[in-house]
Amino acid sequence: MELRHLRYFVAVADAASFTAAARGLNISQPPLSQQIRDLEAEVGTRLFERSSRNVELTEAGANFLEHARMILGQVEHATHQARAIGSGQVGTLNIATTGSVLLGPLSNLIARFRDAWPGVFVRIHEMDPEAQEAALLSHRTDLSFVRKPRNHPHLVALVAWQEKVDVALPEHHRLANSGTIELGDLRQESFVFLRLADSRFARYLHDCCVTAGFVPDITNEVVESYSLTSLVAAGLGVALVPNCISTLSRPGVVYRPLADPAPEADVHVISRPNPGPVVSAFLETAQSTAVNPR
Secondary structure (H helix, E strand, O other): HHHHHHHHHHHHHHHHHHHHHHHOOOHHHHHHHHHHHHHHHOOOOOOOEEEEOEEEEHHHHHHHHHHHHHHHHHHHHHHHHHHHHOOOOOOEEEEOOEEEEHHOHHHHHHHHHHHHOOOEEEEEEOHHHHHHHHHHHHOOOEEEEEEEEOOOOOOOEEEEEEEEEEEEEEOOOOOOOOEEEHHHHHOOOOOOOOOOOOHHHHHHHHHHHOOOOOOOOEEEOOHHHHHHHHHHHHOOEEEEEEEHHHHOOOOOOOEEEOOOOOOOOOOEEEEEOOOOOHHHHHHHHHHHHEOOOO
């Protein structure tokens, strides 16, 4: 049984005439009649009562008509859905990111994408950068947003937006009223840091301090960037934080920019090569609306 058999059957049932149905289908009547006989043979029962004047559905035919309409409707819907998915108009986009990245322009980027592609459902997965890479490689996610991505032969990284690094200070710190601070001016300070063992970005900041002529005295380590300010407010040290953290108002904490060349906190979007239409559409949105919040 093929879809044309169902279409021909519905056409005859609607027209109650082989002649009228054949005219509407733009075929001759003998082939149409043969197709209906073939359908009845496959179903195993008569679907129409034929007379010289009209054509009527049998009881089996009336029941079969309901199912035939439903099948044809489902096929049409499935076809439209497949075409929409193939063009990127609908689908699901799984994005992995860290909590601190969500504090930056990512939310606005997602909003712009959803305005342009309302049929795409966006699901956010908050996880650390190492877990993001594994999820992307195993196709559990479609995109990843990280700072300081690792070079990987099976992944592609693009700069989504640029950020610099500021220093978070206790509000009564000796440098709290300074304008721009040299990184080297912090050589005598105690630092609170992201956990070095887990964060490439933290290791990068550590290396920046070494380049500036000192090894940072790290007294405490945390998992998330926004946790750093709580320790700064408690007077446990100073912290190097991305610009997005500096936008957070935290009692007891002030933020000051670092003098150029300041460490970078650029956020990269990571994808697999040869992405599908939905991912490609998001990447195009990201590139066309790239921002520099500093």
